[in-house]
Amino acid sequence: MEKFFSVADIDNLDLVVQEALSLKANPYSWRELGKNKTLGLVFLNPSLRTRLSTQKAAMSLGMDVMVINMDKEGWALETKDGVIMNGTTVEHIREAAAVMGEYCDILGLRSFPSLKDKVADYTEELFNKFVKFCGVPVVSLESATRHPLQSLTDLITIMEYKKMARPKVVLAWAPHVKALPQAVPNSFSEWMCKAQEQGLVDFTIAHPTGYELNDEFTAGARIVGDLDDALTAADFIYVKNWSSYHDYGQVHPVEGDWLMTNNKLALTNDAKVMHCLPVRRDLELSSEILDGPNSLVVKEAGNRVWAAQVVLKRMLESLKK
Ligand code: CP
Secondary structure: OOEEOOHHHOOOHHHHHHHHHHHHHOOOOOOOOOOOOEEEEEEOOOOOHHHHHHHHHHHHOOOEEEEEEHHHHOOOEEOOOOOOOOOOOOEEHHHHHHHHHHHOOEEEEEOOOOOOOHHHHHOOHHHHHHHHHHOOOEEEOOOOOOOHHHHHHHHHHHHHHOOOOOOEEEEEEOOOOOOOOOHHHHHHHHHHHHHHHOOOOEEEEEOOOOOOOOOOOOOOOEEEOOHHHHHOOOOEEEEEOOOOOOOOOOOOOOOOOOOOOHHHHOOOOOOEEEOOOOOOEOOOEOHHHHOOOOEOHHHHHHOHHHHHHHHHHHHHHHHHO
């Protein structure tokens, strides 16, 4: 595997989940694979789970890991071509990425969208430049439009906790005070649509008017504007806020009550509730659910390790060829 950026980088979803769960059962059985290999993790934005789980996964594979928080520790990065760098940026991504590629066998990059320049965000300008100039395999630690390690984790968690062959999975929009990226819901949707194609889940998306995602990510999903309709007989609910895609990066007032509570949970098939975290309590998801027996959020975050480990393992195996 040369790059891990989207669901297109994985053919058989059931197979990758089984491989991840076998790593969960035997985390240290591949320690020789990563010996004398270095992973560099580059963060342009904050992280708790992605940073720690990917470091742990790499260490369990025997790799050495270096982390740089570019937003705080690196030189201010120029990402546009053809500019005279007489402003605040100090180093161009062309040199910065290439130098990091000299030090590392595999690199990871986190880069959030601007939510202002839709074209630059949705063409993944920054991520693609980093891949082009660093010259080594790259794993996305969340880019402008996708969060594939999170989505693989979510699939692993659903497969681990499901009680039937083809559970009903619902992506449910939730309120927030800030404009959040579409990366997590885009990514979750494209992974669930492919899982649906492969017979693993039934997938529904519920959101208020104005919060339609880019349909490149939702093809095959049932999409409804009525949360109660979506929740009926659901086995898993994935709660997440996102800002408008069409009115790019904007937050609009919504009609109805979109906060997930125990009352709403009563409509479901005793659904397990998921969220990528971090979550704002009683704004995006109720405390009664987060603290209750149906919440999977902490176990889900724990599974971030196995998603990262299976991806790094496949990348290391490609390096050996
Ligand atoms: N879910 C997730 O990516 O968490 P962090 O932003 O803390 O890495």
